[in-house]
Amino acid sequence: MQHLLTLDGMPRATVVELLDRAQHFADLAGDSDALRGTAVCTLFFEPSTRTRMSFQLAAQRLGAHVLNFDVSTSSARKGETALDTMRNLEAMGVRGFIVRHHDDGAVARRADAARPGTALVNAGDGRSAHPTQGLLDMLTLRQAKGEDFARLKIAIVGDVKHSRVARSDLHALRALGAADVRVCAPSALLPDDATLAGCHVTHDLDEAIDGADAVMTLRLQRERMEDGLVDSLEGYHRDYGITATRLARAAPDAVVMHPGPINRGVEITDEVADGPRSLILRQVANGVAVRMAVLERLLAG
Numbered sequence: 001m002q003h004l005l006t007l008d009g010m011p012r013a014t015v016v017e018l019l020d021r022a023q024h025f026a027d028l029a030g031d032s033d034a035l036r037g038t039a040v041c042t043l044f045f046e047p048s049t050r051t052r053m054s055f056q057l058a059a060q061r062l063g064a065h066v067l068n069f070d071v072s073t074s075s076a077r078k079g080e081t082a083l084d085t086m087r088n089l090e091a092m093g094v095r096g097f098i099v100r101h102h103d104d105g106a107v108a109r110r111a112d113a114a115r116p117g118t119a120l121v122n123a124g125d126g127r128s129a130h131p132t133q134g135l136l137d138m139l140t141l142r143q144a145k146g147e148d149f150a151r152l153k154i155a156i157v158g159d160v161k162h163s164r165v166a167r168s169d170l171h172a173l174r175a176l177g178a179a180d181v182r183v184c185a186p187s188a189l190l191p192d193d194a195t196l197a198g199c200h201v202t203h204d205l206d207e208a209i210d211g212a213d214a215v216m217t218l219r220l221q222r223e224r225m226e227d228g229l230v231d232s233l234e235g236y237h238r239d240y241g242i243t244a245t246r247l248a249r250a251a252p253d254a255v256v257m258h259p260g261p262i263n264r265g266v267e268i269t270d271e272v273a274d275g276p277r278s279l280i281l282r283q284v285a286n287g288v289a290v291r292m293a294v295l296e297r298l299l300a301g
């Protein structure tokens with residue numbers, strides 16, 4: 001594996017190896033020196049809090065030198081191309097690039113242009129993929145519900161159409177053998193491509209949540225949405241918001257997840273987001289461990 005661009009088509013064995021290694025890092029009290037002397041750089045063309053910070057921390061916990069490329073204050077503002085930027089950083093010895101971009105496929109295009117020995121990690125491209133989020137969601141689910149994904153009932157609720165998280169989650173769930181995946185959203189927020197193959201699709205939240213072991217809710221991606229797809233936030237919350245009342249239909253030990261950032265009171269109420277079934281901060285913690293596993297795999301040795 002030279003780059004990590006998507007989980008689509010990743011063999012189950014590779015997903016499991018990465019999750020096992022991430023669990024090792026989650027359990028590790030100290031740090032590792034697997035990447036001592038290696039330089040990595042974050043290149044984010046879209047905002048980020050969790051992903052960028054946790055990649056930085058992950059790289060530091062592996063002993064790497066970490067550079068942060070700030071697009072707004074760099075020579076990109078003077079017209080330097082993305083390829084020239086990457087070549088210059090490669091010339092300084094940077095071996096790993098963690099890239100987020102608003103365009104679908106932008107990270108793969110940069111990976112095609114990378115020199116042998118340079119690794120790229122997709123930290124989210126457009127609506128296409130966010131593979132480390134998919135892995136951290138699987139690690140969180142596995143910790144809570146065990147390794148047998150085939151017996152789990154999983155509801156994915158919200159703006160699937162614009163969500164790279166949903167796509168990477170679905171790729172990973174497929175690899176791990178999840179058989180009962182319900183996807184729930186208004187028609188305008190459902191993709192019309194192959195994303196939902198094998199899923200039970202419904203507009204009825206109660207039906208999606210019924211007996212579910214896990215409810216994975218998604219942010220409304222208003223920055224990627226044409227106007228008018230959602231009539232009103234109040235209406236969306238009424239029909240698709242995760243509330244304690246709705247959750248009562250799930251399995252008694254159901255867990256709730258959200259990739260963040262949360263629109264509180266829209267996708268999910270405070271009561272649920274901050275309640276005992278919420279794994280939202282566990283997801284964040286697992287993000288560091290998963291990103292350590294990915295960086296080690298691509299860059300160590």
Ligand code: ASP
Binds near residue numbers: 130219
């Ligand atoms: N932080 C995640 C992403 O960048 C989820 C979101 O923004 O809704 O895709």
